[in-house]
Amino acid sequence: MLTKPSEICLVFHCADLDRTERFYREAFSFSFERRGSGDTRMLFLRLSSDFSMSFMRGRCEPGNSPLVTFTLPDGGIADVVAGLASMGATIVSPVGDAPYGQGAAFLDPDSHAMGLYQPAGKPLSLKEPAP
Numbered sequence: 001m002l003t004k005p006s007e008i009c010l011v012f013h014c015a016d017l018d019r020t021e022r023f024y025r026e027a028f029s030f031s032f033e034r035r036g037s038g039d040t041r042m043l044f045l046r047l048s049s050d051f052s053m054s055f056m057r058g059r060c061e062p063g064n065s066p067l068v069t070f071t072l073p074d075g076g077i078a079d080v081v082a083g084l085a086s087m088g089a090t091i092v093s094p095v096g097d098a099p100y101g102q103g104a105a106f107l108d109p110d111s112h113a114m115g116l117y118q119p120a121g122k123p124l125s126l127k128e129p130a131p
Contacts, residue, residue: 002083005070007050011115013058013065017043020055040099056099067105069115075122077102095124 014020021043024030032043032055042056058065072080078095081104085091092113093105101119108114118124 002080003070003072003076006073007052007071009052009054009069009071009117011065011067011069012053012055013060014055015057015060017041017055017057036099042099054099067113067115069103069117072116072118072122074126075118075124076126077104077116077118077122078124079127080104080116081106 012020021032024032024045030045032045035042035044039057042054044052044054046052081091081095084106088109090107090111091104092107093103095102095104097103098117101117101122102124103118104116106114106116
């Protein structure tokens with residue numbers, strides 16, 4: 001096993017955050033937490049202790065929205081990406097900056113796009129350095 005995620009988050013891209021927030025508030029009484037500012041502005045909603053949704057500005061295209069994202073609470077995203085690549089997964093977005101942390105994306109064996117996320121301040125690798 002490469003890792004056990006602590007949470008699954010559906011990440012959506014949308015053209016207009018205000019419109020999206022209004023729609024989900026009126027349709028389902030969702031009350032979003034607003035995070036970030038400017039280009040990093042996003043909406044976040046925790047639905048249970050291990051499931052959340054977030055919306056950020058961007059172009060909604062098949063394959064990039066929604067993106068099922070697995071949270072790695074202790075870090076180690078670089079190790080997981082390397083492990084997935086060694087298992088034959090296609091890495092479509094290497095480890096890079098994400099809102100409040102680091103992210104990456106890969107395709108599973110059936111070409112479903114999936115994401116990985118780790119909070120800011122966590123190590124990219126959990127492997128012990130070689131002596």
